Amino acid sequence: MAALKGVKTVDMVGGEITKVSYEGAEYERVEGDAEVGGLLMSREGCHDITAGAFYIINEVDRDGDAYFYDDEGDLNALSREDYISFHKKRVRLKVGDYAKVIDCAKEWKVAQGDFVKVLIDDKKYRPFQCKVQDGEFVGEIVWMHESELVLATEDEVAAVKEAEAKRSVEAKWAKIGRKVDEYKVGDIVAHANAVWFRNSGLGEVAAEYKSGIGPIISAIDYDGHLVKYDVPTSKLTLVTPVEARFDRS
Numbered sequence: 001m002a003a004l005k006g007v008k009t010v011d012m013v014g015g016e017i018t019k020v021s022y023e024g025a026e027y028e029r030v031e032g033d034a035e036v037g038g039l040l041m042s043r044e045g046c047h048d049i050t051a052g053a054f055y056i057i058n059e060v061d062r063d064g065d066a067y068f069y070d071d072e073g074d075l076n077a078l079s080r081e082d083y084i085s086f087h088k089k090r091v092r093l094k095v096g097d098y099a100k101v102i103d104c105a106k107e108w109k110v111a112q113g114d115f116v117k118v119l120i121d122d123k124k125y126r127p128f129q130c131k132v133q134d135g136e137f138v139g140e141i142v143w144m145h146e147s148e149l150v151l152a153t154e155d156e157v158a159a160v161k162e163a164e165a166k167r168s169v170e171a172k173w174a175k176i177g178r179k180v181d182e183y184k185v186g187d188i189v190a191h192a193n194a195v196w197f198r199n200s201g202l203g204e205v206a207a208e209y210k211s212g213i214g215p216i217i218s219a220i221d222y223d224g225h226l227v228k229y230d231v232p233t234s235k236l237t238l239v240t241p242v243e244a245r246f247d248r249s
Contacts, residue, residue, distance in 0.1 A: 003053035027086035186242030
């Protein structure tokens with residue numbers, strides 16, 4: 001992560017920036033300490049830090065020093081007097097929102113920096129029931145205060161959803177005792193080469209992956225001929241594993 005691109009000035013007072021927007025969220029200038037997930041604007045350039053540039057704050061220590069990734073992608077820090085902090089404008093989270101944990105107790109089954117998805121908002125003392133989406137406690141259910149969460153950015157949400165999709169695929173393959181895209185002879189598959197195969201898009205694994213781009217798929221084309229092609233696993237979908245076929249012992 002380097003200096004952020006796409007930070008837009010929303011408001012200024014006396015020639016000083018008081019409000020900015022980034023990835024659809026607004027950030028307001030504050031005189032207090034910085035917060036994790038907020039932005040800082042460096043007052044001067046030094047040590048791979050661009051003067052006047054914005055960075056996402058990853059950590060804040062007791063002295064108010066803010067840690068972030070500089071222009072070279074290294075973790076760097078500025079003391080309180082060397083930056084201006086901007087807090088994300090608070091918008092109440094909604095059911096279905098993804099949020100980043102910015103504060104939590106050590107004994108909770110969630111850690112600072114983890115992402116969660118809001119499942120319930122009961123409007124009580126600790127209103128948000130959330131499911132942890134990543135980290136050591138992925139899958140755990142926790143109740144959070146609003147002050148302990150910040151709405152995730154668009155990029156963060158995209159990354160979390162991508163990780164979710166990957167875990168879902170891995171779980172499906174694990175249920176049949178295989179790694180992702182581990183095809184076996186006799187598997188029935190759907191392939192993305194219906195035009196190439198000149199059939200409905202279904203075939204059978206005739207030979208497992210040995211070399212080339214994927215397993216050999218055999219299929220009967222519209223003319224009744226048996227055709228075989230080396231098909232990339234990225235273009236295949238498992239329909240029925242060979243172990244579940246009724247026509248096989």
